[in-house]
Amino acid sequence: MRWVRVLLRRVAGIVPSGRRELEMRAEIESHLVMHIDDNVRAGMDAREARRQAILKLGGVEMTKQAYREQSTLPFLETLMQDLRFAARQLRRSPGFAVTAVAMLALGMAASVAIFAFVDAALIQPLPYRQPTQLVDVTETIAMMGRANLSYMDYVDWKRDNKVFSSFAAYTGTGALLPTDKGSEVVTGMRVTDGFFRTLGVVPVVGRDFYAGEDQPGAAKSVILSYPAWQRRYAGSRDVIGKTVELSGVPMTIVGVLPESFQFIRRNNAEFWEVLQQSKGCEDRRSCHNLIGVARVKDGVTVAAAQAEMETIADRLEGQYPDSNRGQKASVIPLSEAFIGDMRPILLTLLGGAGLLLLIACVNVSSLLLVRSESRRREIAVRGALGASRGRLSRQFITEALLLVGAGSVIGLVAALGAMKLLLHLLSKDMLVRMPYLNGLGANLHVMLFAGGVALMAAVVFSVTPMLRLAGVNVREGLAEGSRGSAGVLWRRLGSHLVVVELAIAVVLLVGAGLLAKSFYKLLNVEMGFVPDHLATISVAMPDLQYADGVKQTALMKRVVDEVSAQPGVKAAGTTSVLPLSGNGNTDWIRFVGRPYDGKHIEVNEREVSPGFFAALGTRLLRGRHFNDADDVSKPKVVMVNEAFAKKYYPGEDPIGKVFGGTGLDPKTLRTIVGVVEDVREASLDTETWATEYEPFAQSPDSYFSLVVRTSQDETGMMPSIVAAIHRIDPALGTADEATMGARINDSETAYLHRSSAWLVGGFAVLALVLSVVGLYGVIAYSVSQRTREIGVRMALGAQRGSVYGLILREAGWLAGWGIVAGLGCAVGAAMLMRSLLFGTAAWDVGTLGSVATVLGVSAMVASYLPARRAAMVNPVEALRAE
Numbered sequence: 001m002r003w004v005r006v007l008l009r010r011v012a013g014i015v016p017s018g019r020r021e022l023e024m025r026a027e028i029e030s031h032l033v034m035h036i037d038d039n040v041r042a043g044m045d046a047r048e049a050r051r052q053a054i055l056k057l058g059g060v061e062m063t064k065q066a067y068r069e070q071s072t073l074p075f076l077e078t079l080m081q082d083l084r085f086a087a088r089q090l091r092r093s094p095g096f097a098v099t100a101v102a103m104l105a106l107g108m109a110a111s112v113a114i115f116a117f118v119d120a121a122l123i124q125p126l127p128y129r130q131p132t133q134l135v136d137v138t139e140t141i142a143m144m145g146r147a148n149l150s151y152m153d154y155v156d157w158k159r160d161n162k163v164f165s166s167f168a169a170y171t172g173t174g175a176l177l178p179t180d181k182g183s184e185v186v187t188g189m190r191v192t193d194g195f196f197r198t199l200g201v202v203p204v205v206g207r208d209f210y211a212g213e214d215q216p217g218a219a220k221s222v223i224l225s226y227p228a229w230q231r232r233y234a235g236s237r238d239v240i241g242k243t244v245e246l247s248g249v250p251m252t253i254v255g256v257l258p259e260s261f262q263f264i265r266r267n268n269a270e271f272w273e274v275l276q277q278s279k280g281c282e283d284r285r286s287c288h289n290l291i292g293v294a295r296v297k298d299g300v301t302v303a304a305a306q307a308e309m310e311t312i313a314d315r316l317e318g319q320y321p322d323s324n325r326g327q328k329a330s331v332i333p334l335s336e337a338f339i340g341d342m343r344p345i346l347l348t349l350l351g352g353a354g355l356l357l358l359i360a361c362v363n364v365s366s367l368l369l370v371r372s373e374s375r376r377r378e379i380a381v382r383g384a385l386g387a388s389r390g391r392l393s394r395q396f397i398t399e400a401l402l403l404v405g406a407g408s409v410i411g412l413v414a415a416l417g418a419m420k421l422l423l424h425l426l427s428k429d430m431l432v433r434m435p436y437l438n439g440l441g442a443n444l445h446v447m448l449f450a451g452g453v454a455l456m457a458a459v460v461f462s463v464t465p466m467l468r469l470a471g472v473n474v475r476e477g478l479a480e481g482s483r484g485s486a487g488v489l490w491r492r493l494g495s496h497l498v499v500v501e502l503a504i505a506v507v508l509l510v511g512a513g514l515l516a517k518s519f520y521k522l523l524n525v526e527m528g529f530v531p532d533h534l535a536t537i538s539v540a541m542p543d544l545q546y547a548d549g550v551k552q553t554a555l556m557k558r559v560v561d562e563v564s565a566q567p568g569v570k571a572a573g574t575t576s577v578l579p580l581s582g583n584g585n586t587d588w589i590r591f592v593g594r595p596y597d598g599k600h601i602e603v604n605e606r607e608v609s610p611g612f613f614a615a616l617g618t619r620l621l622r623g624r625h626f627n628d629a630d631d632v633s634k635p636k637v638v639m640v641n642e643a644f645a646k647k648y649y650p651g652e653d654p655i656g657k658v659f660g661g662t663g664l665d666p667k668t669l670r671t672i673v674g675v676v677e678d679v680r681e682a683s684l685d686t687e688t689w690a691t692e693y694e695p696f697a698q699s700p701d702s703y704f705s706l707v708v709r710t711s712q713d714e715t716g717m718m719p720s721i722v723a724a725i726h727r728i729d730p731a732l733g734t735a736d737e738a739t740m741g742a743r744i745n746d747s748e749t750a751y752l753h754r755s756s757a758w759l760v761g762g763f764a765v766l767a768l769v770l771s772v773v774g775l776y777g778v779i780a781y782s783v784s785q786r787t788r789e790i791g792v793r794m795a796l797g798a799q800r801g802s803v804y805g806l807i808l809r810e811a812g813w814l815a816g817w818g819i820v821a822g823l824g825c826a827v828g829a830a831m832l833m834r835s836l837l838f839g840t841a842a843w844d845v846g847t848l849g850s851v852a853t854v855l856g857v858s859a860m861v862a863s864y865l866p867a868r869r870a871a872m873v874n875p876v877e878a879l880r881a882e
Helices: 002-011 018-041 046-057 060-070 074-092 094-123 151-160 195-199 226-233 302-319 334-339 342-374 376-384 389-424 428-433 444-469 474-479 482-523 549-564 612-616 642-648 714-728 740-745 748-785 787-795 800-832 845-871 875-881
Strands: 134-141 145-147 164-179 182-191 221-224 243-246 249-256 271-274 288-296 328-333 534-540 569-575 586-591 601-608 620-623 637-641 658-660 670-676 691-695 703-710 733-739
Touching: 018 046, 074 094, 094 342, 094 389, 094 444, 094 748, 134 302, 134 334, 151 164, 151 288, 151 302, 164 195, 164 243, 182 534, 182 733, 195 288, 221 226, 243 271, 288 302, 302 328, 328 334, 342 444, 342 482, 342 748, 389 444, 428 748, 482 748, 482 800, 482 845, 534 714, 534 740, 549 569, 549 703, 549 714, 569 612, 612 703, 637 642, 642 670, 642 691, 658 670, 703 714, 714 733, 733 740, 748 800, 748 845, 787 800, 800 845
Parallel strands: 182 271, 221 249, 601 691, 637 670
Antiparallel strands: 134 145, 134 288, 134 328, 164 182, 164 288, 221 271, 243 249, 534 703, 534 733, 569 601, 569 703, 586 601, 586 658, 620 670, 637 691
């Protein structure tokens, strides 16, 4: 192999052949001797004859180089020369090299890390067959936009449409699974028979649901998720055909889903059971519990599908005016439905990272400009010795590639670390709702993005010195020093770059300030209850054992009494839907004694126990709480929230008022007995809806959530509370044990606002530091170039105060222009991200003023040191040095 390396090096011209070199020297020497002899015969002396002969040959060394290039690969030779020379140059300027590489690595790490999340969420296709054909199909109502489908509407939509090649529906569910340790609550999904075929997903073991398997009377079957198959059945293929009992109902296992399968709506579902119409919700067109997923036919657009489904919805509204009044259709790409509110937040973070990268590139470009000015004489000398502009340009390109290469490697390593850190900040529940983040890392898209950033940086860093030195005149470059010209350049161009940096820093600081203020207001929003020392647990009863309402109510009371008797428990209550879970579970109502036009009056509906509001710490504003006497044997009563009272009984007392269902069936009539303050039922940033609360005993269910007010640490008391529930009946299932504080802090709304505020804030702090350092560099360099001027001023009697003023005025103008430009851009940027703001205007005066003050003060502090250095100049020494 050694002879191969030697041959390659010789071919590249790095180590010329000794024989070829000797022959070249002899040939050149013979030509030189002949020219010298001719010149001597023409009457020249020996010295002049030799000089003229060398001039005629064009220079001995240049002639040798031209000879070598005829028989070698000059590009490889010059490339290696440029690389060695560039490495030497950077070693001679370690401060410049380290600063430039660090700035580029910082900008690349931030932008690549955020882009990886953008790629995973917004760019990568959904893991299904031809995912662009998949659409999310739901109904819409005026109150909440997109809403669930009713089973009967789904059947009609599926039958009548001509735009879908397949149309399926699904809904989340939970079940009790018998285990050796007692009943366990497991998550699941109910899906129509064509659900997996619509997605293009094929089980890895067993089969898919048969067509018609979702019809009433068909055998009940279930498909396992891959994790459930591994954890509960050790990955045995013999599981196919076995029976599993879910909430007492036997179901046959017919298949296992692929390991790679993910479904964002409920990615932790273990059992996917076939959805069969059952008595209850599916029997009523007014009950909406399904979400549709469809595959559009080839050539059909989403807009065409939307128009088709709207036509069908209008027809059903005419056929069923009572249940379908105002029910429209919504058809959107499935990817858009899955990502939801993540898009604006991710794009905002990517924009912030991009601005930080821009500041880093501006800073490095500024350093390159200063460095190029200090090399004017070097470039002029090399040009005088015969180096072409192309040769000099290749040198700048090589140096830029070395800088970008080092910065890119460090930046990519840092970006991978940042990705892992951001993933660790996500709670387990958040990761379940974001399965597309699994395997986040340096995939092809991320590497292409990083390559694009590196290429852009390489072009900018190459062109910056090339443009500046393109017009260098050899004679002027050799004649003048670099100091004066560098100072002129820096005042003309460097100052403008610093203004750009400061403006970008203002944009990031304002964005971070607005997001932080929004997050603060979000966490301090009035929730209508006291979240401290509040534990929450979901409880599920076996349906067969607790089939009727009397048993369900008796068990609920026993659970509340047993838990309340635990040491450290102050109060306990139950609800059908925990606060902050979201608007939904609604009821259509009609008021007795008022005209009714058929439009739906929709309110949140919750079933609660008598002690629920006491456990929450929610204030009773009027009337009374529920008591144990409010059961099915008594006339129906209801409590409402303050929003309900203000909206439907403005200016009057709602106590004693009666309302019921849309048909005012006597069985639905209920009397208002109390008004409570508004409880935040939906997310922290969502409007509070009118809500009705019914006694659990008058509308019992086999599932409820327990809220427990403690006098001690609620986390430490959770095991004893769960144990108390299981002592009542081991068949009871418990799940979702969490403190209310954790539910708030780990909620998707809080996380997204918190993470965006922290990340943009981090970008802003780095941008502030970089821009202030850049301003310091400009002022410090300006002072070094104006030493003679300052010395003359002080020799003529200028006081130190006036010198301070001279330098600080220069810095003040730069900072002022940057702040003014930045504030204008910041308001525009804030308008674009106003959907992320909560209770905060895009032009919040306090935030804008604070940012301007912080940046102004920081700029003046950064400028003070060079101003002090200028004021301490000794006039005699300054003039002598010049």
